Amino acid sequence: GAVVSQHPSRVICKSGTSVKIECRSLDFQATTMFWYRQFPKQSLMLMATSNEGSKATYEQGVEKDKFLINHASLTLSTLTVTSAHPEDSSFYICSARATQIGTPAGYTFGSGTRLTVV
Amino acid sequence: DAKTTQPPSMDCAEGRAANLPCNHSTISGNEYVYWYRQIHSQGPQYIIHGLKNNETNEMASLIITEDRKSSTLILPHATLRDTAVYYCIVRVDSWGKLQFGAGTQVVVTP
Numbered sequence: 001g002a003v004v005s006q007h008p009s010r011v012i013c014k015s016g017t018s019v020k021i022e023c024r025s026l027d028f029q030a031t032t033m034f035w036y037r038q039f040p041k042q043s044l045m046l047m048a049t050s051n052e053g054s055k056a057t058y059e060q061g062v063e064k065d066k067f068l069i070n071h072a073s074l075t076l077s078t079l080t081v082t083s084a085h086p087e088d089s090s091f092y093i094c095s096a097r098a099t100q101i102g103t104p105a106g107y108t109f110g111s112g113t114r115l116t117v118v
Numbered sequence: 119d120a121k122t123t124q125p126p127s128m129d130c131a132e133g134r135a136a137n138l139p140c141n142h143s144t145i146s147g148n149e150y151v152y153w154y155r156q157i158h159s160q161g162p163q164y165i166i167h168g169l170k171n172n173e174t175n176e177m178a179s180l181i182i183t184e185d186r187k188s189s190t191l192i193l194p195h196a197t198l199r200d201t202a203v204y205y206c207i208v209r210v211d212s213w214g215k216l217q218f219g220a221g222t223q224v225v226v227t228p
Contacts, residue, residue, distance in 0.1 A: 006161070034215055043205075044162065044218040093161045095216070107216055109161035 002028045004096050006110025013084055013117055021079045021113045023094030029074035030096035034107070035067075038091040050077045084117040091115075122206045127223040130200075136193040138222055140206030143187040149209055151182060153191045155202040156221070162205065165191065196226045 003026040013019050023033055031052045036044040048069050049057045056069035066088075068080040077096075081088055095109040123141040130136040142151065152167040166173055166180045168189070173180040179192040193200055205221040 004161075036218075043203075043220050044156075046215055046217055049215055091159070095161070107164065109163070112159065112161045114159070 002096075002108040004030075004094065004108045004110040006094055006113055008113060009111060010114045011116070013115070015085055015117055016083055018080055018082045019084055019115060021081075021092055021094075021115075023077045023079070023096070023110050025075045025096045025108075028096075030077075031074060033071060033077040033094055033096045035069060035077075035079050036093045036095070038093060038112075044093060047079075081115065084115070086117045089115055089117045122208055122219055124204070124206050124219065124222045126220065127225070130193075130196045130224060130226050132198060132226050132228050133195055136196040136200065136224060136226070138191040138193075138204050138206075138224065139188065140191070141188045142206070142208045145186050145208050151180065151186075151189050152207045152209065152216075153178070153180065154205045154207065154218075155200075156205070157199075157202045162218075165204075196224075198226050198228065200224065201226045 005024045005026050007022050011019055033050040035047045037047050038044045046059050047062045047067060050069045050071040052071045052074050058064045066082055068082060071077040091112050091114055093109055093112045095107045097107050121144060150167050150169050153165040154162040155165055156162045165177050166175055168180045168182055180189060182189045201224060203221040203223050205218050207216060
């Protein structure tokens with residue numbers, strides 16, 4: 001089945017630094033990927049929609065200059081948390097939907113990245 | 119996309135069937151019912167989806183009422199590994215975004 005690989009799984013960074021999270025579709029092409037954030041004991045909150053070759057679309061309240069998204073190819077999207085602060089500590093998850101016929105109808109999710117800003 | 123309502127939690131005995139309800143009374147004719155689950159500290163996992171007819175796969179069965187205003191996800195023989203948060207999502211099957219509600223925390227006990 002369709003697999004999405006997300007790296008790193010865990011990262012600890014100092015306040016003020018930037019962190020890049022990668023999301024790769026391993027066996028299918030994804031023109032659209034989605035980025036979510038999840039705080040403890042809460043549901044997933046959609047942050048942005050990443051479209052290959054174009055600018056990402058951000059949900060209301062999400063700072064586009066702080067959460068930089070790049071979707072340079074049909075298999076890779078990256079999320080960069082810039083000038084991270086402790087309140088950015090969260091679980092970040094990406095998802096993708098395949099474009100080819102015969103792939104699963106549902107969205108495939110990465111395994112998530114636990115970001116801790118100290 | 120239509121709003122869904124799920125119970126916040128439910129317990130299930132190992133080996134028994136788990137029946138997870140979901141209400142979606144405002145669903146429109148072209149909206150599908152999707153089910154995902156999230157095991158602690160992992161990404162969500164696709165389970166099943168349907169439009170009008172009941173569906174079954176290797177993981178679960180999906181029963182949709184005739185008026186489509188509610189559905190039930192059935193895990194036929196729950197195991198401890200089925201402990202997770204289960205999300206029922208209603209949406210049009212397009213390239214659009216997937217929004218998650220609060221879900222149902224299912225705890226399977228020995």
